[in-house]
Amino acid sequence: xxxxxxxxxxxxxxxxxxxxxxxxxxxxxxxxxxxxxxxxxxxxxxxxxxxxxxxxxxxxxxxxxxxxxxxxxxxxxxxxxxxxxxxxxxxxxxxxxxxxxxxxxxxxxxxxxxxxxxxxxxxxxxxxxxxxxxxxxxxxxxxxxxxxxxxxxxxxxxxxxxxxxxxxxxxxxxxxxxxxxxxxxxxxxxxxxxxxxxxxxxxxxxxxxxxxxxxxxxxxxxxxxxxxxxxxxxxxxxxxxxxxxxxxxxxxxxxxxxxxxxxxxxxxxxxxxxxxxxxxxxxxxxxxxxxxxxxxxxxxxxxxxxxxxxxxxxxxxxxxxxxxxxxxxxxxxxxxxxxxxxxxxxxxxxxxxxxxxxxxxxxxx
Amino acid sequence: xxxxxxxxxxxxxxxxxxxxxxxxxxxxxxxxxxxxxxxxxxxxxxxxxxxxxxxxxxxxxxxxxxxxxxxxxxxxxxxxxxxxxxxxxxxxxxxxxxxxxxxxxxxxxxxxxxxxxxxxxxxxxxxxxxxxxxxxxxxxxxxxxxxxxxxxxxxxxxxxxxxxxxxxxxxxxxxxxxxxxxxxxxxxxxxxxxxxxxxxxxxxxxxxxxxxxxxxxxxxxxxxxxxxxxxxxxxxxxxxxxxxxxxxxxxxxxxxxxxxxxxxxxxxxxxxxxxxxxxxxxxxxxxxxxxxxxxxxxxxxxxxxxxxxxxxxxxxxxxxxxx
Amino acid sequence: xxxxxxxxxxxxxxxxxxxxxxxxxxxxxxxxxxxxxxxxxxxxxxxxxxxxxxxxxxxxxxxxxxxxxxxxxxxxxxxxxxxxxxxxxxxxxxxxxxxxxxxxxxxxxxxxxxxxxxxxxxxxxxxxxxxxxxxxxxxxxxxxxxxxxxxxxxxxxxxxxxxxxxxxxxxxxxxxxxxxxxxxxxxxxxxxxxxxxxxxxxxxxxxxxxxxxxxxxxxxxxxxxxxxxxxxxxxxxxxxxxxxxxxxxxxxxxxxxxxxxxxxxxxxxxxxxxxxxxxx
Ligand SMILES: Nc1ncnc2c1ncn2[C@@H]1O[C@H](COP(=O)(O)OP(=O)(O)OP(=O)(O)O)[C@@H](O)[C@H]1O
Ligand SMILES: [Mg+2]
Numbered sequence: 001x002x003x004x005x006x007x008x009x010x011x012x013x014x015x016x017x018x019x020x021x022x023x024x025x026x027x028x029x030x031x032x033x034x035x036x037x038x039x040x041x042x043x044x045x046x047x048x049x050x051x052x053x054x055x056x057x058x059x060x061x062x063x064x065x066x067x068x069x070x071x072x073x074x075x076x077x078x079x080x081x082x083x084x085x086x087x088x089x090x091x092x093x094x095x096x097x098x099x100x101x102x103x104x105x106x107x108x109x110x111x112x113x114x115x116x117x118x119x120x121x122x123x124x125x126x127x128x129x130x131x132x133x134x135x136x137x138x139x140x141x142x143x144x145x146x147x148x149x150x151x152x153x154x155x156x157x158x159x160x161x162x163x164x165x166x167x168x169x170x171x172x173x174x175x176x177x178x179x180x181x182x183x184x185x186x187x188x189x190x191x192x193x194x195x196x197x198x199x200x201x202x203x204x205x206x207x208x209x210x211x212x213x214x215x216x217x218x219x220x221x222x223x224x225x226x227x228x229x230x231x232x233x234x235x236x237x238x239x240x241x242x243x244x245x246x247x248x249x250x251x252x253x254x255x256x257x258x259x260x261x262x263x264x265x266x267x268x269x270x271x272x273x274x275x276x277x278x279x280x281x282x283x284x285x286x287x288x289x290x291x292x293x294x295x296x297x298x299x300x301x302x303x304x305x306x307x308x309x310x311x312x313x314x315x316x317x318x319x320x321x322x323x324x325x326x327x328x329x330x331x332x333x334x335x336x337x338x339x340x341x342x343x344x345x346x347x348x349x350x351x352x353x354x355x356x357x358x359x360x361x362x363x364x365x
Numbered sequence: 366x367x368x369x370x371x372x373x374x375x376x377x378x379x380x381x382x383x384x385x386x387x388x389x390x391x392x393x394x395x396x397x398x399x400x401x402x403x404x405x406x407x408x409x410x411x412x413x414x415x416x417x418x419x420x421x422x423x424x425x426x427x428x429x430x431x432x433x434x435x436x437x438x439x440x441x442x443x444x445x446x447x448x449x450x451x452x453x454x455x456x457x458x459x460x461x462x463x464x465x466x467x468x469x470x471x472x473x474x475x476x477x478x479x480x481x482x483x484x485x486x487x488x489x490x491x492x493x494x495x496x497x498x499x500x501x502x503x504x505x506x507x508x509x510x511x512x513x514x515x516x517x518x519x520x521x522x523x524x525x526x527x528x529x530x531x532x533x534x535x536x537x538x539x540x541x542x543x544x545x546x547x548x549x550x551x552x553x554x555x556x557x558x559x560x561x562x563x564x565x566x567x568x569x570x571x572x573x574x575x576x577x578x579x580x581x582x583x584x585x586x587x588x589x590x591x592x593x594x595x596x597x598x599x600x601x602x603x604x605x606x607x608x609x610x611x612x613x614x615x616x617x618x619x620x621x622x623x624x625x626x627x628x629x630x631x632x633x634x635x636x637x638x639x640x641x642x643x644x645x646x647x648x649x650x651x652x653x654x655x656x657x658x659x660x661x662x663x664x665x666x667x668x669x670x671x672x673x674x675x676x677x678x679x680x681x682x683x684x685x686x687x688x
Numbered sequence: 689x690x691x692x693x694x695x696x697x698x699x700x701x702x703x704x705x706x707x708x709x710x711x712x713x714x715x716x717x718x719x720x721x722x723x724x725x726x727x728x729x730x731x732x733x734x735x736x737x738x739x740x741x742x743x744x745x746x747x748x749x750x751x752x753x754x755x756x757x758x759x760x761x762x763x764x765x766x767x768x769x770x771x772x773x774x775x776x777x778x779x780x781x782x783x784x785x786x787x788x789x790x791x792x793x794x795x796x797x798x799x800x801x802x803x804x805x806x807x808x809x810x811x812x813x814x815x816x817x818x819x820x821x822x823x824x825x826x827x828x829x830x831x832x833x834x835x836x837x838x839x840x841x842x843x844x845x846x847x848x849x850x851x852x853x854x855x856x857x858x859x860x861x862x863x864x865x866x867x868x869x870x871x872x873x874x875x876x877x878x879x880x881x882x883x884x885x886x887x888x889x890x891x892x893x894x895x896x897x898x899x900x901x902x903x904x905x906x907x908x909x910x911x912x913x914x915x916x917x918x919x920x921x922x923x924x925x926x927x928x929x930x931x932x933x934x935x936x937x938x939x940x941x942x943x944x945x946x947x948x949x950x951x952x953x954x955x956x957x958x959x960x961x962x963x964x965x966x967x968x
Contacts, residue, residue, distance in 0.1 A: 052860050054391050071390045073866035085857035089879040098875070099865030146865070390863060397869035398784035402796060405781040405840060408773075412837040413803045416814025423813050433817050488706055495707075500958075501951050502711045505718055508950040510898035512916035513939040517717045520724060520932050528720060531735040562717065567961070574962040623807035626900040630920050642809040642901075649813055650905055659813045666810035673805045677798060 002063060002076065002153030002186045003028045004049060009058035011044055011210075018044050020210040021058065026188065026203070031180050033197040034190045035233070036207035042190045043158055045207065049188060050079050050156050062154065073103070078147035079156040082163065084139045086131040092118075092142050093127040096149045103150060117149045120182065121175075137168045141175075148183065157189040161196065173199060194236055198222075206230050224363070228355035231282050237312060237324045239349075240288060242281045246274045246350070251361055254350070256281055260318040266345045269361035279358070280351040285326035287344035290315060290333055298338040299323075304331070315339060417666065423659035430653035443660035454660045459636060463644040470553065470640060471621040474560045479614055481561065482568025483606075487598075489569065490576045500573075507566040515630035518559040522546055522631075549637035556638055559627050564620070568613045575609030576602070615676050622669055641665045718943065725936035732933050746937035755910035756938060759918035763942075766828050766914060767896040770835045771889045777836075778843030778888070779881070783873045785844065786851030787859060797848075804841035808901050811837065819906055826908040834902045839892040846891075846960055850884035851877065887960035890953055894946060915942045 004026040011019035018041050026032050034042040047053040049060065051072040060068050067075045087095050093114055100110045118124045121141045131139055140160060147155055157176075161169045173196055180187055180200075191197055197204050198218045206213040206221065206229070213233075214226040225231035231239045244258035254266045258281060290301070290313050302322055305312040306329065313325040313333055323341065333339060350358040424443055428436030445453040454460050489500055506514065521529050522545035530542040545555040579602070587597045603610075625642040632638040634647055645665060649658030723736065728743040750756055784790075785797060815834055816825075824830035854877060862872040878885075903914045913921070919938050922931065950957060 051390055052863065072864045079864045081857045081861060083857050085861040087876055102866045102871065394788050394869055395790045398788035398790050401780035401784040405777045405844060408777060408836050408840060409803055411818065412815060412834055413806055413811060416811035416818055419814030419817055420810055485710060488710060499707055499711055501954050502714045504950050504954055505947055506714055508894060508946045509718065509943050510916050512900050512920050513943055516919060516935055516939055517721045520936065521717060521720060526733045528735050570958055570961055619805050623809060642807065645809045646812065655813050662810045662812060665807050669805065669807050673802060
């Protein structure tokens, strides 16, 4: 069983804490994606699991064995690098066979494994070529082939698609998903790309400055972000935030006074300690609807972006940033119109002054 | 045991220890690194470290070439001793002359090589047809064995039949042939001519490499401003290539301080061109006086070590400043 | 208008004069050695700038001396062995110094750099003793051993700079494949370092081929000498009657292979020299 368990794992380079007491558990066969801003420690965490960096503190378990001290090969992990890192002087076949041969496999079984891997990745026709003579997508597949040839229980990917162009990326994304279905191995995958994260992951781990902000399914992260950080990181265009104060809350509703939009009533209760303190209301662009202005609370439309399947409407509010609304493509709203805004209150999120989400009463029950 | 106790007693040291040890992979790599270094270190110890120590030891003994094993310790007598008058290396005028000769040779030849090297590099840096051919031609003096170049020049500098005298007389610069290698006033200059000929390409190549890495935009800016090329060279180019030039100068200076081959072939053991290396080897091999020769070698080593330490110190500071 | 034209023409003329002067300055001594070596001994002492007639008698004289031919063989054996040893030890050391971070690395680097600056005379007496103890006096073995003092540090230094340029991820990929450091070095890095090894090997070869002081001191008999010593010791009846024709012929014989090598590999040599010096 190739489950992975991190228990208060830390990594220091000299005196800088790059990973700070991260605990995480990954089930066998799960597809886990690490996301987070640049420099937050995604690669480092992956390399700790791989065994390429030493763990400063804490325990890393694979199955039920502590593997802090083991080499990558003993851990049974394979890795696909961002730059592919194919051996330039070896053919595709040799690239994939290298690890197998080092594992002292017999030459027939090596040939068989490589053939099988090549078949899975549709590389059969390219086996004799050198990496130089391959396209970006083909190199990517060879890199994956090299990682899976030894049938590791755990596959690690560090931004494997970031060197590919957009259409190839979509194609490879699907291939990786297919591969996961087929091999059933545990996959840990680092990416910058939200779409990759949302589409591939069983479980997304959002990292920020060396600690975990939230772990959850793509849906959980999107619908119930645990913090303002996660809320703003997941989703594109990103969530709108409005400053305000919590007036009252009970089991069924919460009254919030927003600086820009006045009083709003949300159809759920939160922790009563929040009453009277400053809060932030978060609302996704698709839940913020502009309507032709009637009353006094009218705002100017800064810009309307036509995206084919939808439009983005940017509205000047008194909030620090423009508010973004997502509307039908055939909207009649145009630049310089004045609009008022409707909030789909059931979909609004509340965050306290530290940026933590206020848990809805019915969720915590 | 005690180590074990302390590690379980407090969390602090345990953390530190775990950090330092790293993973098995890392430890294996560090072990492999030392294993990989061992052959080199052993060989260097055998050919450099140990012999150096022995040389220093010999310099305090009366060892001779035929019986190096049974040498007696005689203190600093090889360096300086009073026995109705001062004797020893430090009291030998020939030693001091060879120190002076070495320094003179080093300063003049390295100075000339630097100036000529920069000029050659500037020429080679210009874009013109046949640049590669010229660069290849410049490599020839560098590739020719020192002994061979010394012999070739000895022939060209030959007092009776040498082509150099022939040329100079043909041009009317001199009226009678010069005895380049035999005349005590000229022989050092003959040596310098040969050394400059052979080593200038080395300096030129290093400077050329530095020149080719210079950003071209500051030149364009200077050209737009209409600054004269000479000023551009001194204000822009020279400061930028200074580090590379420095390296070249130091390498050359270290070579010049230990100069042996050229002089041995051109003027043999003549005192007017005797350098520290020539002096030391003469004592060691020809006079078989290992003790005394080792004393001279040791002093030469100290001078060069001093030079090297200054260089390493400056180099390290420079590296530190860059990071 | 015409004045600027004139100025430009003069500048151009001056530049080309300079280029020609440089080429003549660099190549003339070698050219003149060739001219001299092709003269019959009767014309030896008439100064001439051109090759009038080709007379091989000097070459015949040199090559018919068994000792000289032997010395060429010695030089080849010594230089090739030194290159092989320096590359083997240098490659492993460069891997350690270039790719592994460990305590004391800087100190080892400094040590290597320090040794490369050693004056050879400083170790002469001590090395003489070592060579005699190892019973290598007056044999190629003694020279091969002693030449490592200047070829090895240099090789290590240059190969280390090349080794550092290889991408980290390549080595990590090898680690993920379960390769030990030795396998990584021999199976992954070495094939990629062939050009660098050729460069350093060539430079080490030239250095060993040209060495004089050790060769002079650690050999005794004609049959064990290397070419530079053999040439330096060619002598005639008296000190004033050096046989210049054969000396020049011998000089040309040992230099031509080097010059050809250098011309073929000039790009490599330049990169090797600068890697060794500038990065230091
Ligand atoms: N070897 C190292 N020594 C010191 N600091 C390091 C080292 N490796 C990484 N870091 C630091 O650790 C932090 C996390 O780096 P890491 O590469 O894990 O980020 P990342 O999340 O993968 O970023 P990116 O998305 O840009 O790849 C960075 O601030 C980086 O500077
Ligand atoms: Mg990264």
